[in-house]
Amino acid sequence: MNDLVQRLSTGVHPIEAGLRPERTAAALKDCIDRGYVHVRFTDTRGGTELGVPVDRERSQLAADFGQGVGQVTIVGDLTLDFVRVRCHAELDLQTLSGSGRLEPLTAGGNGTQN
């Protein structure tokens, strides 16, 4: 398996939300509403920022975005370096950071292979 995917699939890693131009809970909500969130794994070489299409059924998105309080779990599937993976990202709304991991998906497994 690809080295980067293997590393991010082993254990959990520090992450933060990739938000532009401002890092706010409201900006994160806008991204979630549009169905696409940037998640940055900060402990990789240079930092790996993935664009994650939000899978609403698997994600837990109930939180107080207005006050910036609570935690969301964003889940979505993507292909990284030739490998189909599922990204799991837990983000605290106050710090807009948290922990995350990748789960490789195989044909006949939990996800689909592209």
Add this chain to the structure above:
Amino acid sequence: MILFDRAVERYADRLALVADDGSYSFAAVDVLSRCAARLLAAEGIRRGDRVGAWSRNSHSLLVLQLAVMRLGATWCPVGAYASTASASGYLRSLEPRAVLYEEGGLARMQDLRRAFPALVCVSTDHVFRQAARDAAVVGETASIHDDDGDDASRIVAIVPTGGTTNAPKAVMQSLTAFERLIEALRYCLEYDDDMPICLAASPLSHSAGAQAFAVWTLGGVNIVMREFSTERVLGQIQEKRVTHMFLPPTALSFLLAQPNLGQFDCSSLRSVRVGGESVSAARLKEAVDAFGPCICETYGQIEAPFLTWLDRKTIAAAAAGHHGERLSSCGRPTPSVTLRIGEPGQPSVLHERGEIVIKGSGVPCPYFGDVHAPADDSWHRTGDIGYVDEYGYVYLVGRARDLIISGAINVHAADVEAAVLALDHVRECAVVGMPDPILGEAVHAIVTVDDGYSVSETAIIAHCQATLGKLRAPRSVTFSLEIPKTGVGKIDKVALRRNLTERQDAGRG
């Protein structure tokens, strides 16, 4: 290659490419390009070979350019929108060893294959897919001996000129010139600490391709769009939180004319570089109003890229009324360029019009097949007419060849085009001289307007008479749904004149 390889060392795990079929880290793009280089070598491509790239935009093109450069071969892109006859003729003149074509493009290469029976034809999609399969298997252990060495004079690319007033010429870029181009672009990108996210929506065969490499050297990610589509571009900016773009003025005009533009969140944009053709002051102001203080402009030529730069702060200030005239400027010379108006070596006279002449490191790049390559310290005549003001800002007036002599009066087409473009709802304008029994040439404007709007010929002529005077205003206006473009999307005045002449002849018949 050195610049990209340095980026791989620094940013190995960052994303370098986002495509429809997935995302690729710098390390993965590195391996992909090495695997693709092996496949191309197996097809017989060697150091010094010229390799044509005849394809619309795709992420695979960037990877294959890296692969060709790794082999020490020369990357020869063709304008994405060039006609078959034009692209084929251009490539024939380069005597290529191989041509990379997009799916379905083999049929267009009949002439080339007849002319060069040993021509290697490779599908970009096929070689990319195979390289991806190989890369997925070998991981980071893939290696190929880079054959680019450190020979700075080696020709890494041959790029066609825009072909606005003549047939495109083939310009050779040495490794030095290529790296200088990337350095100049890095300077213009106004990079801050955040990772650049660059949307390549215009042809990679020209400025968007160089910008993609510059973005990589900054650890940024490139998103490549197959073709320009206004709604798709705006959708990508919003969703992918795009920070950087290059746009030719025509593409900018299309975005600004999009009726639901305001519904898209474009607040992530930090640098939208406009270039390739002159852009009107009105359009720049409109762009600042729509996208915020992120618009910058560059002026240059394929032979001598990035001669001047108008930075985003200056444009934003001018749009707000501080030195508003600077919206008509193309900026000040970039640090490595010496620019004069008039004769080489002579001081420029402020506000006096003349030919723009330049010299600088690595420019001008020589033309393919030119026996007399320019000396390193030679001056380059751009063929563009302009002037400088007391602050050092350069103002483009037009091409020397684009001068219309009407009733013994010199009329620069660009002056008239700028005047017409200042009118609301005029999307594009091209001005040419048409044969006239009394004036010698008569100023004629070809105009496209925003969808759902109309502008009358009388209004255009009256506006130009008020701003330029009666002698320089168009005598007539043709309205058109679109204006013919060259292979790189610039206005094709040769085709325009031909169309108008044919129409005149048909009218007489």
